[in-house]
Amino acid sequence: MIKFYKKVIIFFVLFFVLLKCLDSLIIHDEFLHATLNQLKDKKEKFDFIYMGNSLSRRSYNVNSIDTILNTKSINIGSEAQHFFITNAIFNDFIIDKNLHPEELLIVTISPWQFKNLKAKWWQFLQMAPLDELRHSFKLTNKFFSINDYPKVYSRFIRFHSNLSKEIIQTDTRRKLFEANKPNGFSLSIDGNLTKKQKLDRQNLKQESLNYTKSVKNSKETTLNKDEEQSIIDFISKCKEHKIKLLFITPPSIKNIHYKHEHGFFKYLEILFQKYDTNYIDLNGYFSEMNLTFDDFSDYSHLNKEGNQKITPFLLKLLLKKKLTSIKPRLKTIKKSNLKEKPSPIISDYKTWGKVNSTIKSSISDNNILVISRTSKLESSFVYTKTTSLNEVKNYSISIDVKKGDFGNFFGLRVQSKYPQRMDVVFDLNEGETVGLEKTGDFYKGNTKVVPLKDGWYRCILNLEIRAKEFKIIIGPTIKENKVTSWESKVNNRNDIYILPSSFKMNEF
Amino acid sequence: MLFNSIDFAIFFPIVFVLYWLVAKNLTLRNALILGSSYFFYGWWDVKFLLLIILSSFVDFIVGKSIGKQTNRKKNLLFASLFVNLGLLFYFKYTNFLIQSFVDSFTFFGGKIEVSTLNIILPVGISFYTFQTLSYTIDIYRNKLKPTKNWLAFFSFVAFFPQLVAGPIERASHLLPQFYKTYKFNYNQVKSGLLLVAFGLFKKMIIADRAAILVNQVYNNSTDYNGVETIIATILFAFQIYCDFSGYSDIAIGISRTLGFDLMKNFDSPYFSKSITEFWRRWHISLSTWFRDYVYIPLGGSKKGKNRTYVNLFIVFIVSGLWHGAAITFLIWGVIHGFIIVLEKATKNLRVNIYSKLGLIKNSISYKILFSLITFTIVSFAWIFFRANNFKDAMHIVNGLFENNYIILFTSNLYKLGLIRSELIILAISIISLLIFEILNRRNNIQVILNRQPMFFRWITYLLIVFVLIIFGIYGDNDTSQFIYFQF
Numbered sequence: 001m002i003k004f005y006k007k008v009i010i011f012f013v014l015f016f017v018l019l020k021c022l023d024s025l026i027i028h029d030e031f032l033h034a035t036l037n038q039l040k041d042k043k044e045k046f047d048f049i050y051m052g053n054s055l056s057r058r059s060y061n062v063n064s065i066d067t068i069l070n071t072k073s074i075n076i077g078s079e080a081q082h083f084f085i086t087n088a089i090f091n092d093f094i095i096d097k098n099l100h101p102e103e104l105l106i107v108t109i110s111p112w113q114f115k116n117l118k119a120k121w122w123q124f125l126q127m128a129p130l131d132e133l134r135h136s137f138k139l140t141n142k143f144f145s146i147n148d149y150p151k152v153y154s155r156f157i158r159f160h161s162n163l164s165k166e167i168i169q170t171d172t173r174r175k176l177f178e179a180n181k182p183n184g185f186s187l188s189i190d191g192n193l194t195k196k197q198k199l200d201r202q203n204l205k206q207e208s209l210n211y212t213k214s215v216k217n218s219k220e221t222t223l224n225k226d227e228e229q230s231i232i233d234f235i236s237k238c239k240e241h242k243i244k245l246l247f248i249t250p251p252s253i254k255n256i257h258y259k260h261e262h263g264f265f266k267y268l269e270i271l272f273q274k275y276d277t278n279y280i281d282l283n284g285y286f287s288e289m290n291l292t293f294d295d296f297s298d299y300s301h302l303n304k305e306g307n308q309k310i311t312p313f314l315l316k317l318l319l320k321k322k323l324t325s326i327k328p329r330l331k332t333i334k335k336s337n338l339k340e341k342p343s344p345i346i347s348d349y350k351t352w353g354k355v356n357s358t359i360k361s362s363i364s365d366n367n368i369l370v371i372s373r374t375s376k377l378e379s380s381f382v383y384t385k386t387t388s389l390n391e392v393k394n395y396s397i398s399i400d401v402k403k404g405d406f407g408n409f410f411g412l413r414v415q416s417k418y419p420q421r422m423d424v425v426f427d428l429n430e431g432e433t434v435g436l437e438k439t440g441d442f443y444k445g446n447t448k449v450v451p452l453k454d455g456w457y458r459c460i461l462n463l464e465i466r467a468k469e470f471k472i473i474i475g476p477t478i479k480e481n482k483v484t485s486w487e488s489k490v491n492n493r494n495d496i497y498i499l500p501s502s503f504k505m506n507e508f
Numbered sequence: 509m510l511f512n513s514i515d516f517a518i519f520f521p522i523v524f525v526l527y528w529l530v531a532k533n534l535t536l537r538n539a540l541i542l543g544s545s546y547f548f549y550g551w552w553d554v555k556f557l558l559l560i561i562l563s564s565f566v567d568f569i570v571g572k573s574i575g576k577q578t579n580r581k582k583n584l585l586f587a588s589l590f591v592n593l594g595l596l597f598y599f600k601y602t603n604f605l606i607q608s609f610v611d612s613f614t615f616f617g618g619k620i621e622v623s624t625l626n627i628i629l630p631v632g633i634s635f636y637t638f639q640t641l642s643y644t645i646d647i648y649r650n651k652l653k654p655t656k657n658w659l660a661f662f663s664f665v666a667f668f669p670q671l672v673a674g675p676i677e678r679a680s681h682l683l684p685q686f687y688k689t690y691k692f693n694y695n696q697v698k699s700g701l702l703l704v705a706f707g708l709f710k711k712m713i714i715a716d717r718a719a720i721l722v723n724q725v726y727n728n729s730t731d732y733n734g735v736e737t738i739i740a741t742i743l744f745a746f747q748i749y750c751d752f753s754g755y756s757d758i759a760i761g762i763s764r765t766l767g768f769d770l771m772k773n774f775d776s777p778y779f780s781k782s783i784t785e786f787w788r789r790w791h792i793s794l795s796t797w798f799r800d801y802v803y804i805p806l807g808g809s810k811k812g813k814n815r816t817y818v819n820l821f822i823v824f825i826v827s828g829l830w831h832g833a834a835i836t837f838l839i840w841g842v843i844h845g846f847i848i849v850l851e852k853a854t855k856n857l858r859v860n861i862y863s864k865l866g867l868i869k870n871s872i873s874y875k876i877l878f879s880l881i882t883f884t885i886v887s888f889a890w891i892f893f894r895a896n897n898f899k900d901a902m903h904i905v906n907g908l909f910e911n912n913y914i915i916l917f918t919s920n921l922y923k924l925g926l927i928r929s930e931l932i933i934l935a936i937s938i939i940s941l942l943i944f945e946i947l948n949r950r951n952n953i954q955v956i957l958n959r960q961p962m963f964f965r966w967i968t969y970l971l972i973v974f975v976l977i978i979f980g981i982y983g984d985n986d987t988s989q990f991i992y993f994q995f
Contacts, residue, residue, distance in 0.1 A: 001528060001692045001694075003694065004692070004694050004697060004698075011966075011969065011970075014966075014970060015970060015973060018970065018974070019977075
C-alpha cells in the first residue's frame with residue numbers, strides 16, 4: 001500500500017510539473033495576454049490605446065502608426081470580444097491612472113460585439129479575455145454571471161481545445177512578438193478573399209457608395225438596455241477620468257453589404273451625438289480609402305494591404321478632427337525608421353558551408369561554379385549562412401542553374417530549425433518543377449522556372465517565412481530521391497552548375 | 509456528486525485512504541462505505557436519503573420475514589413490491605399518467621383542467637429500486653438466503669460507485685462481497701484506476717463533446733434536417749453509449765480499487781450483428797434483470813411461439829417506460845420489441861436466405877454489413893429516445909430524408925455547435941474507441957500494458973491524464989450530467 005501511495009505522490013508531482021511547464025506555454029490568440037501584461041507592467045506610457053474585438057486587433061497596425069507619428073501605442077483588442085468584456089477590461093485598467101492613454105482611447109464598435117452571450121460558442125470565445133480578468137471577476141460579474149462559464153483550474157485546461165494550435169505556434173509567435181511587435185500583427189492579418197467570395201459581393205463598390213445614404217435612410221436598430229448602458233458607462237467613465245475617447249467602426253464588407261445592420265450604425269451616430277462622444281464610421285470612407293476586395297482577408301477583416309491603406313487615412317482623420325495633439329511630434333520622425341531593410345546577401349559562396357560536397361569554379365568560366373557530391377552514400381549539399389528574421393516576410397529566392405555533367409536535377413531547401421523546411425526539386429532537362437514540399441514555418445510556396453540561354457534556367461522559389469532564422473541549402477540530386485530528402489544518398493556521381501552572382505533573395 | 513467533478517476528485521481519494529486504513533475491520537469498513545455512500549447521495553439532495561433508507565429498511569425486514577415465514581411469503585413480497593414500485597411510480601409516472609389522462613380527454617373532445625404535480629425525480633431511484641427488488645424476489649424464490657447483517661445490506665443498496673446509474677447488481681453477486689474483508693492489491697487498484705480513466709475518456713472526451721452538437725440539433729429540431737440530423741443522431745448513438753458505458757466503467761473501476769467486483773454492463777454493443785445480440789451487449793445488468801424478473805415470470809419462451817413474442821414485446825415496452833415516463837420512450841421500446849420479435853419470427857427464413865446468398869456468418873463482410881444494419885436500426889430508435897417530445901421526434905424522422913448532403917462540404921457543418929478542430933477530435937476519439945474495443949476483445953490491453961517497461965507505462969499514464977485534461981469537456985452543466993441519472 002505504501003508503495004502505491006509513494007507512486008501516486010510521484011505521479012502527481014510529475015503531473016503538476018508538466019502542467020506548470022505547459023501552462024507557461026499558453027498565450028492567447030492575438031496576443032491579448034502579452035499586450036495586457038505590457039500595458040499593466042507600466043514600463044512605458046502609451047499615447048494611444050486601442051480596444052475592441054478582432055476588428056480592432058486587425059485594423060490598427062500600432063507599429064506602423066507609431067513609426068509615422070513617433071508615438072507609443074498598444075492594441076488590446078482580441079478575437080470575438082463582446083462589448084461587455086471590452087468594458088470589463090476597460091474597468092480593470094481605468095482604476096490605475098498610470099495606465100490611462102496620454103492621447104486617445106480608440107474603441108472599436110460593431111454589431112458583432114453585441115451578440116447574445118447565451119450561445120455556448122459565443123461564451124467560449126469570451127474565455128480568452130475573461131482569463132485575463134482573473135483579478136477583476138467582480139467587474140465582469142457586473143455584466144454577466146461568471147458562473148455561466150467553466151471554472152479555471154489552469155490556463156492549460158481552460159484552453160484545451162486550442163492547445164494543439166498553441167503548442168505549435170506559441171513558442172515561435174511569442175519570440176516573434178517579444179522581438180518585434182509588428183510580426184505578431186502581420187501573422188494575424190494574412191489572407192485574401194477567394195474568387196467565389198469576390199464574385200458573391202461583386203456589387204461592393206456600388207454598395208459602398210450608397211452606404212452613407214443607406215444608413216441615413218435606415219430605421220434605427222436599438223440595443224437592449226444593458227448593452228446601451230454599458231456604452232454610456234464607458235463614455236461617462238472616460239469623462240470622469242478625463243480620457244479622450246473615440247469610437248470607430250472599422251471598414252468591413254459585411255457592414256456595407258448587410259443593410260439590416262445599417263440601422264445599428266444610425267443608432268450609434270445618434271447615441272454618440274447625444275452623449276457628445278467622438279465617433280467615426282470608416283465604412284463611409286470606402287472609396288476615399290480606395291478599398292477593394294484585395295484589402296480584405298474575409299468579409300469582416302482587413303488584411304495587410306487594407307491595413308496599409310487605412311493607417312494613413314485614419315491618421316489624417318484624427319488630425320483633421322483634432323482628436324490628437326501629436327502633430328508637433330511629427331517633426332521628430334526619424335527617417336531611418338521608415339527605410340526598408342536590405343535583403344540579406346547570399347551570393348558570396350565563400351561563406352557557404354559544405355557537407356560531403358565540393359564547390360569549384362568551372363573550367364570554362366570562373367564565374368560559374370560546379371557543386372559536386374563527394375559521397376554517394378551520405379547526404380550532400382551546400383548551405384548559406386543563417387539569416388535572422390524578426391518578422392514574417394515574403395521572399396523570392398532565385399538562382400541560375402544548369403544541368404551538370406552527371407545529373408540534371410537541382411534541389412533547393414529553405415530550412416529553419418530542423419525539420420521545419422520547404423523543399424523544391426527542379427528538372428533542368430525539362431525546365432520544370434518536380435515537386436514542392438513544406439514542413440512548418442514556411443508558407444505560400446510557389447515556384448517558377450525561367451529558361452535562359454545555353455541550357456541555363458532561373459529557378460525561383462517564392463515563399464513566406466515565419467521563422468526567426470533560416471538558411472538556404474542547395475545541391476545536385478537525382479530523380480529517384482524524394483523531394484523532402486533530395487540531398488540523401490545517390491547511386492552515381494552527381495553535380496550541377498550554378499551562377500553564384502545570380503543567387504538572390506528579394507523581399508516582396 | 510458527479511464522477512467527473514472536482515467534488516468527487518476530492519471525495520474519492522479521502523474515502524479510498526480511509527477505506528484501506530479500516531479495511532481489516534469489517535464492521536468499520538462497511539460503516540465507512542455506508543456513510544460515504546449516503547454522503548455521496550446526499551450531495552444532490554439530503555431529503556432523498558430518506559427514500560433510500562426506507563427502501564433498504566423495508567427490504568431488509570421483508571427479506572428476513574420471508575426467510576422465516578412460509579405461508580405469508582407472497583403477502584410479504586407484495587408489501588416489498590408495493591413500497592418499492594409505489595415510490596418509483598409516484599416519483600416517475602404520476603405526472604405522466606395525469607398528462608396522458610388530460611390528453612386523452614382532450615383528444616375525445618372533453619375539457620378537463622388538472623395540473624401536474626411538482627415532483628422531482630430522485631436520482632438513481634430506478635436503479636436502486638430494481639437492485640433491492642432483486643433481493644426480496646430472490647429470497648422469495650429460495651435462490652438467496654436473507655442477510656442478518658443490516659449494515660452489509662444497507663451498504664449493498666447504497667454502494668456509492670453504482671448507486672445512481674448501475675450496473676444494477678444482484679444481491680447474490682454483490683451482497684456476499686460485503687461479508688468479507690479484502691487485502692490491498694496493487695495490481696487490482698491500478699487496473700481499477702485505468703478503467704476509471706477509460707470511463708472518463710468516454711464521458712468527457714466523446715460523450716460531452718458529442719452532446720454539444722446533439723443538443724444544438726435536437727433542441728432546435730425545426731432548424732435542422734437531412735445530413736445535420738443524421739450526424740446528430742449518429743453522434744447521439746455514441747454519446748449515449750460513451751456516457752452510460754463510461755459511467756459503468758468508472759463505477760466498476762472505483763469498486764475494483766476498493767476490492768469489489770461489479771458485473772460487466774456493456775460489451776461493445778455497436779459491434780452487434782442483430783438487435784437480439786445488441787441487447788445481450790447493451791446495459792447487460794438491466795436486460796438480464798428484465799429477463800429474470802419479467803420475461804421468465806411471464807412464461808418466457810416456454811408457452812409457445814406467439815406467447816414468446818408477446819412476452820418479449822411486453823419486456824421492451826416495460827423497458828422503454830423504465831427509462832422514462834414519456835411516449836417517446838414507449839415508442840423506443842416498441843421499436844426494439846418489434847425488431848426483436850421480427851428477428852425471432854424470421855430466424856429460419858433468414859438463415860435460408862443467407863445460405864442461398866452465400867453469406868458466411870463468420871466472414872468479415874457479414875460482420876460489417878450486419879453491424880452496420882444493426883447500428884442503423886439502433887440509431888433510428890435513439891431518435892425517439894433523445895427527442896424532447898413526440899413532435900420533435902417526428903420532425904427529425906421526416907427531416908432525415910432531406911437532400912442537403914452538400915453541407916458536408918461547406919463550413920455550415922461547423923455551425924452545428926462544434927468547430928472543425930472539435931469535430932476532428934471527436935471523430936478521432938470515436939475511431940480510437942472502436943479500434944480499442946476491437947483490440948481489447950482480442951487481447952486485454954491492460955495486460956499488454958503491464959508487460960511493458962516502467963518508463964513506458966508511466967509515460968502512458970501521464971499521457972492518459974493529459975489527454976483527459978486537454979481534450980475533456982468541463983463544467984458545462986448541459987453536458988456534464990450523466991444521461992442515465994435522469995432514469
